[in-house]
Amino acid sequence: MADQTRPTTREQCAEADRNDELAVLRDEFALPDGVIYLDGNSLGALPRAAVARAADVVTQEWGTDLIGSWNKNHWFELPLRIGEKIGRIIGGGAGECVATDTTSLNVFKALSAAIAIQQEDVPARRVIVSERENFPTDLYMAEGLIALLDRGYSLRLIDAPEDLADALADDVAVVMITQVNYRTGYLWDLADTTRLVHDAGALAVWDLCHSAGAVPVRVAADGADFAVGCTYKYLNGGPGSPAFIWVAERHLARATTPLSGWWGHKSPFAMSESYTAADGGRRFLVGTQPIISMATMEVGIDLHLSVDEQALRRKSLALTSLFIELVETRLAQHPLTLITPRDEQHRGSHVSFRHPEGFAVMKALIANGVIGDYREPEVLRFGITPMYVGFADVWDAVETLRRVLDDELWRDPEYQLRGAVT
Amino acid sequence: MADQTRPTTREQCAEADRNDELAVLRDEFALPDGVIYLDGNSLGALPRAAVARAADVVTQEWGTDLIGSWNKNHWFELPLRIGEKIGRIIGGGAGECVATDTTSLNVFKALSAAIAIQQEDVPARRVIVSERENFPTDLYMAEGLIALLDRGYSLRLIDAPEDLADALADDVAVVMITQVNYRTGYLWDLADTTRLVHDAGALAVWDLCHSAGAVPVRVAADGADFAVGCTYKYLNGGPGSPAFIWVAERHLARATTPLSGWWGHKSPFAMSESYTAADGGRRFLVGTQPIISMATMEVGIDLHLSVDEQALRRKSLALTSLFIELVETRLAQHPLTLITPRDEQHRGSHVSFRHPEGFAVMKALIANGVIGDYREPEVLRFGITPMYVGFADVWDAVETLRRVLDDELWRDPEYQLRGAVT
Numbered sequence: 001m002a003d004q005t006r007p008t009t010r011e012q013c014a015e016a017d018r019n020d021e022l023a024v025l026r027d028e029f030a031l032p033d034g035v036i037y038l039d040g041n042s043l044g045a046l047p048r049a050a051v052a053r054a055a056d057v058v059t060q061e062w063g064t065d066l067i068g069s070w071n072k073n074h075w076f077e078l079p080l081r082i083g084e085k086i087g088r089i090i091g092g093g094a095g096e097c098v099a100t101d102t103t104s105l106n107v108f109k110a111l112s113a114a115i116a117i118q119q120e121d122v123p124a125r126r127v128i129v130s131e132r133e134n135f136p137t138d139l140y141m142a143e144g145l146i147a148l149l150d151r152g153y154s155l156r157l158i159d160a161p162e163d164l165a166d167a168l169a170d171d172v173a174v175v176m177i178t179q180v181n182y183r184t185g186y187l188w189d190l191a192d193t194t195r196l197v198h199d200a201g202a203l204a205v206w207d208l209c210h211s212a213g214a215v216p217v218r219v220a221a222d223g224a225d226f227a228v229g230c231t232y233k234y235l236n237g238g239p240g241s242p243a244f245i246w247v248a249e250r251h252l253a254r255a256t257t258p259l260s261g262w263w264g265h266k267s268p269f270a271m272s273e274s275y276t277a278a279d280g281g282r283r284f285l286v287g288t289q290p291i292i293s294m295a296t297m298e299v300g301i302d303l304h305l306s307v308d309e310q311a312l313r314r315k316s317l318a319l320t321s322l323f324i325e326l327v328e329t330r331l332a333q334h335p336l337t338l339i340t341p342r343d344e345q346h347r348g349s350h351v352s353f354r355h356p357e358g359f360a361v362m363k364a365l366i367a368n369g370v371i372g373d374y375r376e377p378e379v380l381r382f383g384i385t386p387m388y389v390g391f392a393d394v395w396d397a398v399e400t401l402r403r404v405l406d407d408e409l410w411r412d413p414e415y416q417l418r419g420a421v422t
Numbered sequence: 423m424a425d426q427t428r429p430t431t432r433e434q435c436a437e438a439d440r441n442d443e444l445a446v447l448r449d450e451f452a453l454p455d456g457v458i459y460l461d462g463n464s465l466g467a468l469p470r471a472a473v474a475r476a477a478d479v480v481t482q483e484w485g486t487d488l489i490g491s492w493n494k495n496h497w498f499e500l501p502l503r504i505g506e507k508i509g510r511i512i513g514g515g516a517g518e519c520v521a522t523d524t525t526s527l528n529v530f531k532a533l534s535a536a537i538a539i540q541q542e543d544v545p546a547r548r549v550i551v552s553e554r555e556n557f558p559t560d561l562y563m564a565e566g567l568i569a570l571l572d573r574g575y576s577l578r579l580i581d582a583p584e585d586l587a588d589a590l591a592d593d594v595a596v597v598m599i600t601q602v603n604y605r606t607g608y609l610w611d612l613a614d615t616t617r618l619v620h621d622a623g624a625l626a627v628w629d630l631c632h633s634a635g636a637v638p639v640r641v642a643a644d645g646a647d648f649a650v651g652c653t654y655k656y657l658n659g660g661p662g663s664p665a666f667i668w669v670a671e672r673h674l675a676r677a678t679t680p681l682s683g684w685w686g687h688k689s690p691f692a693m694s695e696s697y698t699a700a701d702g703g704r705r706f707l708v709g710t711q712p713i714i715s716m717a718t719m720e721v722g723i724d725l726h727l728s729v730d731e732q733a734l735r736r737k738s739l740a741l742t743s744l745f746i747e748l749v750e751t752r753l754a755q756h757p758l759t760l761i762t763p764r765d766e767q768h769r770g771s772h773v774s775f776r777h778p779e780g781f782a783v784m785k786a787l788i789a790n791g792v793i794g795d796y797r798e799p800e801v802l803r804f805g806i807t808p809m810y811v812g813f814a815d816v817w818d819a820v821e822t823l824r825r826v827l828d829d830e831l832w833r834d835p836e837y838q839l840r841g842a843v844t
Contacts, residue, residue, distance in 0.1 A: 287525055292663075294715075
């Protein structure tokens with residue numbers, strides 16, 4: 001795709017789809033007819049093979065094999081086995097990543113582990129730096145941890161990526177950043193930023209919710225300390241599928257967790273009276289995991305592992321660039337403001353525009369078969385998932401948006417009603 | 423069942439099954455042929471209707487309705503709707519119970535909320551009392567919280583229920599007890615114990631893992647402060663289905679949580695920068711829940727709500743009493759020691775015997791079609807789930823155990839190998 005001229009007609013888009021080596025992946029997903037799905041960054045589509053996997057885990061593994069499934073069907077190993085696969089996707093090493101719980105909880109685990117390490121090494125550092133525009137739950141979890149610790153920790157929020165350097169005073173213990181911003185799609189350079197953080201004496205906790213599976217990530221090679229993220233967006237794990245937490249090998253021995261449940265115990269079935277952490281990332285497991293959701297999610301992870309991530313990235317950028325160009329050329333008369341970086345180095349896999357009537361516009365767009373998302377304030381957000389979105393899809397989506405805006409379909413009072421977007 | 427003479431032959435057991443008004447419930451479950459399943463206290467059996475529910479949530483709700491399911495199929499409401507139903511099962515009021523996360527995590531939430539309340543009211547109290555024989559993860563979570571707080575909290579463990587009164591000195595903030603012990607099946611009187619705890623100035627956190635769905639529970643009427651528990655045992659929610667947390671109405675306004683994620687925020691989609699707790703039990707939600715597991719689990723909860731719990735309790739006691747009598751009369755020559763209370767007032771819904779070769783015996787028993795469980799040390803544990811276990815099942819299970827012991831089948835070297843029991 002790299003040296004291909006951007007398509008400027010629908011026919012050229014269809015041609016680009018015919019030439020797309022990744023187009024066959026679309027058949028791996030069960031998407032409804034008549035819908036262009038641009039919300040895979042909120043809930044990834046259903047891999048066809050996940051239907052059989054879910055049925056098997058319910059009927060055979062639960063129903064027939066019953067309690068024996070913990071061993072026979074390796075339920076005990078799922079958080080490790082799937083965590084290992086996610087680790088490969090984000091560039092982590094063996095035993096460093098587990099699939100478990102939710103991103104919010106894993107933020108708590110990563111932050112408290114990072115703080116405990118810094119507490120030993122540089123106890124005077126008591127500031128957590130993050131972005132004001134970070135996904136709120138990351139900030140809320142930090143807030144909860146800070147209040148619980150009750151010993152002078154605080155949160156310092158930056159307003160823009162370029163403010164990070166100034167925020168890195170010698171009181172900073174940890175920097176917690178979401179690599180791709182959920183609203184704007186801004187992509188942080190993980191290597192450069194981590195270097196900056198380390199040079200300032202702090203540790204870097206990365207939230208990869210909108211980057212795992214969306215852009216190539218190399219947590220270990222790029223020096224990250226901790227990473228967390230979800231699996232139900234670009235990894236197509238299913239609604240609310242368990243999240244992940246990764247810990248750099250150099251921290252594994254010292255990375256403790258206050259959420260010290262039996263699944264993270266060195267010998268969970270010895271039923272000993274006190275807690276001894278397991279080796280490796282396994283210590284970040286807490287309690288019994290939701291097996292049906294977890295087993296089903298492995299299908300999406302496996303599918304992702306089978307694909308060339310560089311090719312995915314090239315297609316993602318070609319699609320998001322096309323989307324931006326088509327909106328800006330064909331919908332130029334409408335009050336749409338791009339808030340996603342034009343610079344491909346800083347763009348994740350979604351594109352967002354502000355529109356003063358964004359909420360009603362998105363409802364009208366969805367009613368007309370293009371499923372995007374809405375985020376306060378005024379933001380139309382379009383997830384461009386190269387596994388199942390094509391060039392003609394982008395063309396058609398922009399044309400539908402043009403019709404919604406040209407014909408002012410969004411003025412329908414039904415679309416103005418606040419409440420659910422979808 | 424109450425005034426019925428205990429059956430003493432297989433024919434009388436079969437007769438008791440024919441007279442059992444609850445026997446029809448067995449057809450609601452998809453249990454494999456040729457197996458007597460006495461491990462429903464570890465993983466409850468599969469309700470037949472859960473197969474279709476799981477398929478629907480995967481194929482229709484995820485695959486076709488996609489992101490719209492959060493509203494259209496009420497995914498957002500599942501933790502509240504199902505929590506409300508569990509609340510009814512354990513005797514809680516509206517808005518006090520949510521279904522979410524794991525028991526371990528909910529222990530952490532309940533303990534930290536209880537401690538925060540006591541910190542305000544009686545700050546000098548810094549001891550958490552629990553049982554040495556509690557399920558270990560409850561102790562581990564307390565340990566993690568205590569270490570994180572790092573301000574003089576400690577755990578005081580009692581060795582037997584009768585030691586509780588002595589342990590309740592004026593330094594005790596919280597008492598955390600599992601109502602039915604996972605190993606012995608000892609059932610605490612929730613009302614009496616809570617009164618004792620309150621009289622001593624402490625708060626009571628109850629773990630209902632082995633009692634929710636197994637014995638009638640009345641958390642609100644009996645004065646409990648907090649309760650947590652799992653749904654994959656007697657509530658038949660499926661492997662690792664999300665747990666629950668209940669908070670007494672009088673504590674709701676003050677019950678804070680350090681695990682302050684966006685799902686517990688008053689306005690999660692306002693994307694505000696700081697955390698404001700939602701009203702009611704909803705504040706104990708943290709992150710996005712595993713929807714496939716959670717939606718599927720509702721089938722087991724609904725099934726339970728359709729049954730008369732007093733009738734279930736009568737049948738449970740008739741079955742566990744029968745099991746004890748048959749083992750003690752027909753297997754008297756074998757070194758089996760009952761560790762479950764004979765007193766029905768203090769017996770949950772499982773029966774445990776120690777046997778010096780317990781591990782190998784259980785493996786041999788499972789190989790011969792009776793699925794029980796093994797717990798260190800030496801404990802043969804039999805979950806008696808009145809929804810799908812009958813009187814003839816108990817007879818046949820004891821006869822199989824007799825054959826395993828009489829014929830010393832457990833001496834087979836294969837059964838001696840430590841590792842997985844099942």
